Amino acid sequence: MDFKSTLHLPDAEATIPMKANLPTLEPSIQQIWDSEAIYHKLQEARKDCPSYVLHDGPPYTNSPIHIGTAMNKILKDFVLKSRQMMGFRTPYVPGFDNHGLPIEQAVMKKFVEKKITPTIPELRQACRDHASEYLAIQRDQFKRLGIFGLWEKPYTTMDFRFEAEIVRVFRRLVEKGYVYKGLRPTLWSPTSRTALADTEIEYHDHVSKAIYVRFPLKSDPNQELAGLDNVYTVIWTTTPWTIPANLACAFHPEFNYDVVKVGNDHYIILQDLVAKVAEKVGWAEYTTVKTLEGINFDKIEFKHPIFDRSSLAVMADYVTTEDGTGVVHTAPSHGRDDFFTGQKYNLGVPNTVDERGVLTHEAGEFEGVFYKNCDTVVVERLQEVGALLSVSDYQHSYPYAERDGQPVIFRATEQWFLSLEHEGLRGRMLDSIQDVNWVPSQGQNRIEAMIRNRPDWCISRQRPWGVGIPVFYGRKSRVPVLDPVAIDAVANLVEAEGSDAWFIKEAADILPAGYVHPETGETEFDKETDVLDVWFDSGSTSLAVLEGNVYPEWKENWPADIYLEGSDQHRGWFNTSLILGQATRDGAPYNTVLTHGFVTDGEGRKMSKRLGNVVDPVKACADYGADVVRYWVAGTDYANDVPCSDPILKQFGESYRNIRNALRFLIGNLKGHTADSVETLLPIDQWFIEQADLLVTDCIDAYERFDFGTVMSSVHNFCRQQLSAFYADAVKDRMYCDAEDSAERRSGQQACYEVAEKLIKLIAPVLVHTAEESWLKMHETLGVKPTSVFFETFDAVSIDEIEGSELQQRFAAVIAAKQVVNSSFEPYKGTDGIKNSQDVVAKLAVDATEKQLLETFTADELANFFKVSWVELAEGEPAVTFVKSPYNECIRSRVRRPDVAEVEVDGEKVFLSARDRKVLDL
């Protein structure tokens, strides 16, 4: 008789295949999601539930996604899918950031190759096309990662209606009085008369005139220098043309400065640099008369060496002990540091150089001098007034414009600003920060420091690819129109024809007929040519998306529940979104901000093409599958830097297989099972389900804390320990050998079913494809019409009655005893020809309590749990001994029990256990 055919072995057809083949499986599952419009159905299914809104930070559309972008989107998907399965409605409108310099430069490169000089509308169209191309690529790549969202209607900052909303956000700021025009230093090419971006600069060797200049002390309110005559400080600069714009001398507050006496004069110079300066300016002898910390000079005034005005002593931490004198010439119009220091001290920004590089009337007697000629004109004048201590040629690296190879300068240009001081905006933001949940909490320090120290936001850029700043100027007066009516006219145009139209149409065609300048009464206008900083675009997204004025289907409560981005966005998106949120709606646009670190290579180093250590997420999906990539994201500590490499992905692939095979086993036992077929469960089955309940409770808690690592390691450990190492071994005999319809077998099936269901749901937010595959297959096997696992909710149960229950104690005793049996058996192996624990009887001595717990099971059950032939219990010092089993092996179930007896079947004598004889009706 073929006994094997009478067993109920797992049916390979009834369960998921062992080999996942994720790279081909995943697209087929995504196909189902697409055709079923899964995202929409999920929203619909939760339409009356509380919402959990994640507002997406838009990636920039100038390249395919990289592993960092992939990780970010995957983390967002974890958050949304886990909240969805907690019962929330979780809408997700993905975003894309389209305007800005990198796209413009990529497009320009193509024009240059074709030797075409595009008009602005042509250039903008090419930028739009470029952005659209990569937007489509990125969208498909994100979908390949298994990300759910409103992919057919993402928000894109170049969408006409979105651009119009950005214009309207600008209007709201104007209405509330935050917007002003001011001067700010910009990198400027005097030869091509344009502002330049940092990326358009290259550094070359350059010879400048380096000068040491003395500034006489004018007033000394602190009396730090009382009693000293002829006191000066000394600055060093390589740009003599900026001397007319000098407004301050910067000291480092913590460094020591010496006051040295040279002849009848006293000079304040950084202690470490005195000797160097003395040599440069030719002081043969000097004596130090006093030493002061930089902070002591705060608010002291010096006199400008040429003009009759003061030069304030200010504190700055960028002062170094390397070059110059330790006292930094500060001209807010001509350097970024200088400008920010100037802002802090309210120094103003003189406009001393015009667009041609020629000094203006604000430079007084130097008006009309080309900046380079100041090397002689200004230097001679300093010499005349006795302020020049030294002049020499100085070779250093200096910025040149890439486009014409000519040197560039920093010059003050008119820019649009958003004031952080208006209506106490900065303070209100600092207050709002306190109410936001920063995860991890260090994020709060970081953004607080940045908001506290950042200057007013310069929101204008002299660039073609962006949203045009909707400001008109009176043609004659040049007075800007900051009028909501005029801005709305622009918004309406942009909504209909895009921001491109702003660059094409005349002012008269945009403004309402007969529009009159509210301040000057003029009727003829010119348009602003600057565009908004791209951070203004992205800073507006919470308003544009959540307020629902652009597309009503995006509308959700403002603020969003959560923002989730890399830690670099403290300076970027979190920062600018906060400014615009606070200015327009007096609050932060987010309740929680979750940040993650950056992806590094396996050695913890930054990924770069040069080092060749880049992991491509698209290739990783093709090699390992998106679920493995997602498992990697879940399994790493995203609060810190996250290492990624082929070996690391491979490792997660191994762990993945373990979970997969556990599910495969559970589902493989479900054939013939119906969910409501079992009323009473065997103790071990009850125990197994309860263990899964404990797991579910831990995992829900971890999901709530965004701790995906704990979810996956808990699930993995459950599959290894409770499931594979214990329950699966114990349940097999029953599943395979008992009668198909026996209560025992049905009980086991019920446990397998319930636990499979719980496990699949738990892994669903992370291993999306595997969960869906398993869910569908399981229901197919059960003969139930399958729907997506994502409609389900986690099986939250109260575990109060589980923890410490008698049942749990009984099995804790079993597992503890099993461990003792295992480790004791290891050295016994090989003796007496014994290789397998099934061939021995275990004589187990345990203490009284343990014995009592173990005795609640039959010897038959214990033998099954321990995978031995038979078990004999005794009370005593804990110990295990083994003897070779005296019992025959059942040919059908392979057990070696006392009840195995010889019977004749089909004329053949075989050994069968009592249970097997019964099942076979023998």
Place this chain on the structure above:
RNA sequence: GGGCUAAUAGCUCAGUUGGUUAGAGCACACCCCUGAUAAGGGUGAGGUCGCAGGUUCGAGUCCCGCUUGGCCCA
């Protein structure tokens, strides 16, 4: 140079308020099973917790310095 942050077995991670021989999984070695089988089980070998000081009866855990990596800024 400044701000924020990290460093625990080959790899990915746990290690509550300082307290017995520092845990788990993956990988590895040996063994078992061959009715989860390109699976599963058992056992084991891997760590002076980045380095150097300090506080303490006692430190992976607290303090100081250094080294190395990461993000942001200069």
